[in-house]
Amino acid sequence: MPETALQLAARVGRGQLGPAEPAAQSLARIRASDDRLHAFLSLREDAPERASRLGRSAFLGLPLAGVPVAIKDNLNLVGTVTSCGSRMLANYRSPYTATVVERLERAGAVVVGKTNLDEFAMGSSTENSAFGATRNPWDLGRVPGGSSGGSAAAVAGGQVPLALGSDTGGSVRLPAAFCGVLGFKPTYGRLSRYGLVAFASSLDQVGVLARSSADLAAALDVMCGIDPLDSTSIDHPPSFTAALDLGISGLRVGWIRQALRGNHPAVERAMATVQQVLEAGGARFGEADLPTLEAAVPAYYLIADSEASSNLARYDGMLYGLRSGGSDYSAVMAESRAEGFGQEVKRRVLMGTYALSSGYYDAYYSKAMRVRRLIARDFAAAFGAYDLLLCPTAAEPAFPIGERSADPLAMYRTDVYTVGISLAGLPALSLPAGYAQVDGKQLPVGIQLIAPALRDELILAVSQHFERVTEGRFFGIAPGFA
Numbered sequence: 382m383p384e385t386a387l388q389l390a391a392r393v394g395r396g397q398l399g400p401a402e403p404a405a406q407s408l409a410r411i412r413a414s415d416d417r418l419h420a421f422l423s424l425r426e427d428a429p430e431r432a433s434r435l436g437r438s439a440f441l442g443l444p445l446a447g448v449p450v451a452i453k454d455n456l457n458l459v460g461t462v463t464s465c466g467s468r469m470l471a472n473y474r475s476p477y478t479a480t481v482v483e484r485l486e487r488a489g490a491v492v493v494g495k496t497n498l499d500e501f502a503m504g505s506s507t508e509n510s511a512f513g514a515t516r517n518p519w520d521l522g523r524v525p526g527g528s529s530g531g532s533a534a535a536v537a538g539g540q541v542p543l544a545l546g547s548d549t550g551g552s553v554r555l556p557a558a559f560c561g562v563l564g565f566k567p568t569y570g571r572l573s574r575y576g577l578v579a580f581a582s583s584l585d586q587v588g589v590l591a592r593s594s595a596d597l598a599a600a601l602d603v604m605c606g607i608d609p610l611d612s613t614s615i616d617h618p619p620s621f622t623a624a625l626d627l628g629i630s631g632l633r634v635g636w637i638r639q640a641l642r643g644n645h646p647a648v649e650r651a652m653a654t655v656q657q658v659l660e661a662g663g664a665r666f667g668e669a670d671l672p673t674l675e676a677a678v679p680a681y682y683l684i685a686d687s688e689a690s691s692n693l694a695r696y697d698g699m700l701y702g703l704r705s706g707g708s709d710y711s712a713v714m715a716e717s718r719a720e721g722f723g724q725e726v727k728r729r730v731l732m733g734t735y736a737l738s739s740g741y742y743d744a745y746y747s748k749a750m751r752v753r754r755l756i757a758r759d760f761a762a763a764f765g766a767y768d769l770l771l772c773p774t775a776a777e778p779a780f781p782i783g784e785r786s787a788d789p790l791a792m793y794r795t796d797v798y799t800v801g802i803s804l805a806g807l808p809a810l811s812l813p814a815g816y817a818q819v820d821g822k823q824l825p826v827g828i829q830l831i832a833p834a835l836r837d838e839l840i841l842a843v844s845q846h847f848e849r850v851t852e853g854r855f856f857g858i859a860p861g862f863a
């Protein structure tokens with residue numbers, strides 16, 4: 382059983398283990414398992430040499446000394462290809478490094494590779510990658526969730542203890558739930574977006590996937606905080622690790638009423654488990670009414686696609702990436718976009734352009750923005766009565782590869798419990814809390830813990846309590862990859 386990030390960091394940070402060792406072991410595990418998972422798009426083969434070259438002493442006392450990490454391939458790391466899972470950027474090399482990645486490296490972490498994703502992070506299954514689907518380590522016939530499916534599979538498949546993803550409408554939380562790992566999306570602004578390739582800028586947040594609450598907290602502590610290169614980043618002191626032992630006594634917890642029905646029986650059992658564990662720890666439970674959440678999916682897809690249609694205009698065949706033939710500007714642009722983008726990305730750009738076009742703007746985009754404000758208001762009201770809100774991450778466990786690819790609405794509905802939280806900019810964690818038995822396979826399910834804006838730390842305290850009481854029974858590496 383591979384060690385946690387903090388166990389590795391303790392040994393490297395004290396000089397008991399060479400800084401190249403964990404990265405070398407991680408790369409060996411990736412090579413042994415990635416033909417089954419396809420979690421990675423590229424490996425940093427020289428990661429161990431880079432760590433050795435820095436020397437043992439460079440890592441002494443660092444919080445993440447020598448910890449191998451994987452990063453989603455929409456995060457820039459200088460000199461590496463950042464493809465975003467798209468033919469458009471298949472040969473694009475980053476000229477700079479994302480702030481969150483730079484901060485991880487400064488804390489001693491060693492990037493071992495870039496993970497697979499739905500093209501430009503648009504999707505819920507990682508099937509929309511131009512480079513092939515990632516598979517769920519718990520059942521290779523099922524999706525890992527998306528769009529950070531590569532990062533989730535890498536953590537659940539024991540390839541790395543820690544990975545970065547991005548979450549616009551659930552892309553860290555959903556794959557975390559489907560793969561049985563922790564997946565955290567902070568309050569919008571707590572992690573810098575500088576160097577994260579933009580999908581929908583008012584929603585995009587970097588998120589973390591891990592197998593232990595303490596590992597998650599350590600990564601957040603080193604990454605969070607204001608960044609002059611991202612004007613939406615927030616100056617707020619890092620105290621995730623300090624929050625782990627706050628306890629939960631007296632905590633007021635509300636189940637979101639709109640998410641109580643229509644869930645898979647295993648999801649219902651996981652809900653009961655979480656309630657039991659938290660009640661035994663002194664939390665009190667009730668129900669919270671958030672009626673406007675019913676409109677979250679259409680509002681989210683209108684807003685996200687509108688922003689995407691603007692953000693993706695930069696891929697015109699001139700500035701970045703793929704350029705296809707044509708004798709004038711519009712021909713080059715049309716050809717490059719026709720060839721470079723996959724079907725889902727084209728659908729999003731078309732929908733977003735339509736929603737923003739004059740004559741439809743009020744009917745679609747403005748209306749969706751009004752819904753967004755109402756959802757934020759419903760959350761604010763609910764947090765008047767509760768410290769923490771709960772709902773499943775998804776209504777069901779991971780679905781079979783191919784099941785929803787021909788039906789975009791079925792795919793979009795997978796996000797029913799995650800997108801409202803994103804529209805409100807709130808922090809949320811997908812906590813692994815149970816298993817379903819489906820066709821003879823064990824499949825993980827996750828429950829979301831949602832806190833008010835900037836109360837991210839509270840979530841870590843609850844997660845740590847749950848992890849301790851359940852002795853990590855729902856956390857860990859998928860059978861067959863341990």
Ligand code: GLN
Pocket residue numbers: 502503504505527528547548549550551552553580685796
């Ligand atoms: N599934 C959602 C979408 O396709 C969310 C994606 C994300 O969070 N990046 O837009």
